[in-house]
Every structure is written in C-alpha cells, then in structure tokens.
Amino acid sequence: MMRPRDAWLSPWLAAPLAEHRATFIKVGIAAILTNVFALATSLYSMTVYNRIVPNNATGSLIALSIGIGIILVFDFILRMLRGYFIDVAGREVDAKLGAAVFKTLTSMRLANKQGSAGAFAGLLREFETLRDFFASATIVAIVDVPFVILFLFVIWAIAGPVVLVPLLMIPVVVAASMAVQPGLDRMAGSVLGLGFSKQGVMVETIAGLETVKATAAGAMLERRWQAAVDESADTALRSRLLSAFAINVAASAQQIVYVGVVLYGVFLIADGKLTSGSLIAASILAGRCVAPLGQVAALLTRLSGTRAAYVRLDAFMSAGGEVAADANPVRRKRLEGRIAFRNVVFHYPGTTTRVLDDVSFDIAPGEKVAIVGRVGSGKSTVARLVLGLYQPTEGQVLIDGADVRQLHPDDLRRNIGSVLQDVTLFSGSIRDNIALGDPAIDDAELLRLARVSGTHDFVGQLANGFDLRLADRGEGLSGGQRQSIAIARALGNAPPIFVFDEPTSAMDSQSENALVSRLETELAGRTLLLVTHRQPLLKLVDRIIILNAGKIAVQGPRDDVLRSLATGQA
Incomplete structure (x- = not known):
C-alpha cells in the first residue's frame, strides 16, 4: 500500500504509535508539570534570599519549605510516571512492530530477499532503533523545548537584561546541532551497512562452523571480518566525534550561561538594578533554558541513524508480500492436483x-x-x-x-x-x-x-x-x-x-x-x-x-x- 506523499511515517510504523497516543499524551502532561515545578524551585530561592533572609522570617521559611517539599514529591512521582508510561508504550510498540516485521518476513517474496542471512536479520532488528527513537527521549525533548520560551520570559520578568545571556547562547547550541547533521546523514547509511556486513560474516561463520573448520576457510572469513570491523570502526568513530561535538557544545553552553548570568548579575546588583535572590533564581532558570536544547542536540545526533534505519526497513516493509494488500486471492480448501x-x-x-x-x-x-x-x-x-x-x-x-x-x-x-x-x-x-x-x-x-x-x-x-x-x-x-x-x-x-x-x-x-x-x-x-x-x-x-x-x-x-x-x- 502506497502512503500519501505528505505522510511522515508509513502505516506500519504510524499505526502502533497512534494506538498509544493516549499514553503519549499522559507523558506530555507529566513533562509539562515537571517543567512548571522547575519554576517553583527557582522562585523559592528568590523568595528566601529576598524576603526571608533579610527579615529572619523562620516561620515563613518553614511554611514555604513544606510547600516546596510537597511540590518536589509530586515532581518525583510525575517523573516516575513519565518513565513508566514511556516504558509501557515502548513495550507495546515493540510488540506490535516485532509482530508486523515477522509477519512481513514470513510472507515476503523470495525475490525481494537480498544480502546474506546475517545482514538481513540485522536489518530486521532495526525496528528496535525506531521504537527507541519514537517512544522514548523524543517525546520528552519535544515537550521540554517550548518551555525554553517560558523560562526566558520568567528570567526577563525577575532579572531583566540578564535574559540576554541565555538568549545569545541558544542559537549557538542550535547551530552546532544543525551543522553536524549533513555529516551524520552521510555516515549513517555507511555505519548501518557496514554493521550488516559484519553481522553477515559472523552469522555465516557460526552457521557453517563445521565446514569452516573442515575446509580451513577460517583465514578467509577472518580477513573479511577484520576488514568489516576496521571499516565499521573508522566510520563509527567519525560519526561519534561529530555527535560528541554537538552534545559537548550544549553541555559547555549550560556552564557558560550559568557563569555569564552570575557575572552579569553581580554588576547589576552593584548598580542596584537586581537583587541577589533574583540573580540566584535567574541562574537556576538559565540552566533550565539550555538543558532541553542539550536533549535536542543528542536527539538530532540519533536522528541520522534512525532515518537510515527507517529508510531501509521501510523499503522492506513496503515491498509487498506474496499477497498484495488490495488483492483478493482465490481461496481453495482442497486442490485436485492438476x-x-x-x-x-x-x-x-x-x-x-x-x-x-x-x-x-x-x-x-x-x-x-x-x-x-x-x-x-x-x-x-x-x-x-x-x-x-x-x-x-x-x-x-x-x-x-x-x-x-x-x-x-x-x-x-x-x-x-x-x-x-x-x-x-x-x-x-x-x-x-x-x-x-x-x-x-x-x-x-x-x-x-x-x-x-x-x-x-x-x-x-x-x-x-x-x-x-x-x-x-x-x-x-x-x-x-x-x-x-x-x-x-x-x-x-x-x-x-x-x-x-x-x-x-x-x-x-x-x-x-x-x-x-x-x-x-x-x-x-x-x-x-x-x-x-x-x-x-x-x-x-x-x-x-x-x-x-x-x-x-x-x-x-x-x-x-x-x-x-x-x-x-x-
């Protein structure tokens, strides 16, 4: 069955994900609430340093701490529920995709089978890569990103011009993530193909080990294995270095933002334009601004590999089986034998x-x-x-x-x-x-x-x-x-x-x-x-x-x- 040109995902992948949209909505709600609770901790710090410490209001501190403690308990529960919902959805999607892949395998036309048995088995296992991408970190990252705007607004509301520091670093993180994408895309297909070749040699050797020993074919297969390992390792190393660049830029940006906010905030305090409590709250929120972008950077580095796996697996799933999707074959319980x-x-x-x-x-x-x-x-x-x-x-x-x-x-x-x-x-x-x-x-x-x-x-x-x-x-x-x-x-x-x-x-x-x-x-x-x-x-x-x-x-x-x-x- 051909999918519409504007469809992002083929039905074989979209259908299992859509079946669990209610679970994904729950994950999204939990992620939204945990981001809202993050505001509470920063506002707690600002209130303590601006109101309670100068006035030695111990009673108010206890009441405020009880309130923030309740919020932290709910935050913990929501994080646990979020992880549970993701795991449940991942398990169900895994089962659905696994069943669909195996059914397609047993009903495929032999003319569509290409490559060695080991390489073919490696291709079929790539549905785990898709499941991990679509049913785990993706949802959390997507939900967290819009809150960057909210955090920036709150920083501006409580600390004014300090918001310029994270605002300037966000494009740097995004640019670094986007810059490595072309290189990762080029290498993703090679990494996947070389992995299949490596597995093909291994499975072929295991399946024919008796013949390998009897015919002294071990040296030839060892050379094939080593060549596949070396080439795969070189390509994977280059891919990891590009990925690490984007991820490390995001990690460094978090530290730079924190130092920059504190540095700029100290001068504003000296000019009487900012309180110490507001600076502490702004420094906490500034880190929260860049953190989701770090998740996105890691996600984008996985995107290339996931896209390569999806393209190959989609070609297999969409190739059509022995019975066409729109066919109505003749059913005969018993044949005569002509x-x-x-x-x-x-x-x-x-x-x-x-x-x-x-x-x-x-x-x-x-x-x-x-x-x-x-x-x-x-x-x-x-x-x-x-x-x-x-x-x-x-x-x-x-x-x-x-x-x-x-x-x-x-x-x-x-x-x-x-x-x-x-x-x-x-x-x-x-x-x-x-x-x-x-x-x-x-x-x-x-x-x-x-x-x-x-x-x-x-x-x-x-x-x-x-x-x-x-x-x-x-x-x-x-x-x-x-x-x-x-x-x-x-x-x-x-x-x-x-x-x-x-x-x-x-x-x-x-x-x-x-x-x-x-x-x-x-x-x-x-x-x-x-x-x-x-x-x-x-x-x-x-x-x-x-x-x-x-x-x-x-x-x-x-x-x-x-x-x-x-x-x-x-």
Whole structure:
C-alpha cells in the first residue's frame, strides 16, 4: 500500500504509535508539570534570599519549605510516571512492530530477499532503533523545548537584561546541532551497512562452523571480518566525534550561561538594578533554558541513524508480500492436483540468464512425473515455481487451472507436501519438526508418518525418541536422517500434491529402496512432481521429463524414456 506523499511515517510504523497516543499524551502532561515545578524551585530561592533572609522570617521559611517539599514529591512521582508510561508504550510498540516485521518476513517474496542471512536479520532488528527513537527521549525533548520560551520570559520578568545571556547562547547550541547533521546523514547509511556486513560474516561463520573448520576457510572469513570491523570502526568513530561535538557544545553552553548570568548579575546588583535572590533564581532558570536544547542536540545526533534505519526497513516493509494488500486471492480448501506450465520463462532476480526457457507441460491429477536433467538445467526451479516461491518471468504456472499468483499461498502450500533439496530442520524436538504444531497430527499419526518415511528406524534407538531436542538445522543427525524427517513432515495431513526435490540424495541404497516401497502405497491417487538423479526413485513415476539448459529435451512414459536413454536415442 502506497502512503500519501505528505505522510511522515508509513502505516506500519504510524499505526502502533497512534494506538498509544493516549499514553503519549499522559507523558506530555507529566513533562509539562515537571517543567512548571522547575519554576517553583527557582522562585523559592528568590523568595528566601529576598524576603526571608533579610527579615529572619523562620516561620515563613518553614511554611514555604513544606510547600516546596510537597511540590518536589509530586515532581518525583510525575517523573516516575513519565518513565513508566514511556516504558509501557515502548513495550507495546515493540510488540506490535516485532509482530508486523515477522509477519512481513514470513510472507515476503523470495525475490525481494537480498544480502546474506546475517545482514538481513540485522536489518530486521532495526525496528528496535525506531521504537527507541519514537517512544522514548523524543517525546520528552519535544515537550521540554517550548518551555525554553517560558523560562526566558520568567528570567526577563525577575532579572531583566540578564535574559540576554541565555538568549545569545541558544542559537549557538542550535547551530552546532544543525551543522553536524549533513555529516551524520552521510555516515549513517555507511555505519548501518557496514554493521550488516559484519553481522553477515559472523552469522555465516557460526552457521557453517563445521565446514569452516573442515575446509580451513577460517583465514578467509577472518580477513573479511577484520576488514568489516576496521571499516565499521573508522566510520563509527567519525560519526561519534561529530555527535560528541554537538552534545559537548550544549553541555559547555549550560556552564557558560550559568557563569555569564552570575557575572552579569553581580554588576547589576552593584548598580542596584537586581537583587541577589533574583540573580540566584535567574541562574537556576538559565540552566533550565539550555538543558532541553542539550536533549535536542543528542536527539538530532540519533536522528541520522534512525532515518537510515527507517529508510531501509521501510523499503522492506513496503515491498509487498506474496499477497498484495488490495488483492483478493482465490481461496481453495482442497486442490485436485492438476499442474500445468504454459510457456514459462524464468530468470532469478538480478540475473538475465534464462533458467527456464519456454517450458510447457501438463500433469494430470494423481499422475506422477519425474523431472531429470544435468546440474543447472532448471529442475529445482520447476519445483520452486510450483510451490509459488518464485513467480515466472513470462508465462503461467497453473494449479487446477488457476494461476499460482491467484491462489492464496496458505491454501497452495497446505495442499502440497514438499521436500526441498536443502533440508532445513528447526530447533526443537523431532516431534515438533514433523507436526509443526498441527494438532491434527496426534501420536498415532506421528508414528504412522515416521514408519512410512523411515524416521522410526532411528528414532526408536534414541533415548528421548521423538522428544529429542535438535540443534540448529538438525545438527547431530545424518543427512539421510534429516531427509527422513522432512519426508514425514511432507506426508502430514495427506496433501493431494507432493513436490520432492532429491529427497533421498543422502540415503543409502537399502534405506532408499525400502522408502520407495512404502511410498508406492502412500502416494497412490496423489500427484507427484519428483526432481531426482536417483534411479530407484523412478519406480514411483509414470512419466519422465528431461530438461536440458532450461528447455524440455524429452518427455514421455517412464519406460519409453528410459529405454531411449539406454539405447542412446534421447
């Protein structure tokens, strides 16, 4: 959904903030009252030195002190409430943004995914930067700034020309803050990008640590890591120096204002134009004048980083998912299993090489077809297109006569049991990885799926059985065991369509042959699209399609194609 040109924030960020506007209003009211109470302390000092000390009015001092003590108690309570309201709003906004970001992640088009997994994860965590900026110090700073005018007016009312001192320093603080903004803006994007690169190297190394050690790739990755660290540190240092300049100018301005007010005030007292109590009150208020500007200076230094994070995260959130915001996809609870490719052309995002070139074929409901061919011929791409993971560049992929782009992704994948070439298991138990939280898969069904897939053969030998906790991506299990679990997961809920991409590539021949025998019964009456190089799996199919360089070279009944291959006629 496109936002209006004049909108400051995209709906995905504006909506959670708007939901808590009542809380933000409470924070604003608390900030207003604490600023008003700040006037009371300065006026208390002026009254004591101008009225009570000269007259030795101890009784009045006690009464006045009780009053100011009550104000200070309320000030403390309001500050605590202000912090509490900000934390509550921040927590709620954090939850809303986190849910929105994760939902966008799971529904995004794979074509929109760019960069390494680590860099991508770093980008998604930037919503915390936005939450901190919009739900914390920002509100307090915005509320405090208008009170600068009030404090200046009160200083003028009680100390006259002394107001010139803070009045002259305020533009200095503002100018220093604005002067560093262009430099911070230029570096913010670089700092963010370099941080993503650094995290990408770290996540890649952790995820493939076994391979890193086995292939002695540590030196190469260490050089990448060190280069990213050095460049990131240099850019971050320059950014911090600019930020520190603005913040330190604001801090020095507070001290200069205090000294300047006292210095100027002493001469005014000597001329009889100012009382000592008024000077003390003016010096307190003068510091309060510059303090909010110090907050603004710190805020402006964060603004560049926040803006860079927002731009990148907004591009991700606004890229659109598999289902367009204004779309009304066809909902189908159950599919028959008819698959058709119509003049499909496909190339992966960012490339111009045609992985599939004018591919057309039909698979009838219940038919079982194998896609074979050399490495890089486009076999796995066919499986991804059927699953709707990518969209064809040209042509159509049809399921039951409907373009996969018109089917709701949830309905499509609920009706397809898939095993991809790179099997990924999730942290959790073996039971979790098979059932995926589906309550329809009870213990009896779990055991049945495990027997068909061959998972039961090794799970029965484990102490914890199906409750064995797996590490990330199923580390600790063999490749064949991971494939068995993935097959059991695909068979769950008896989908009408199966898409298997090299499902037994890591299995031994005995396990593979036993699995084929069991699958012949399990797959009866269901559509199968099988991508394989393995001869035993071809027993499952009725027809074979051979791909070569993205085009269909041969297709026909299994036995005819195998016979032609054996005689060298294909």
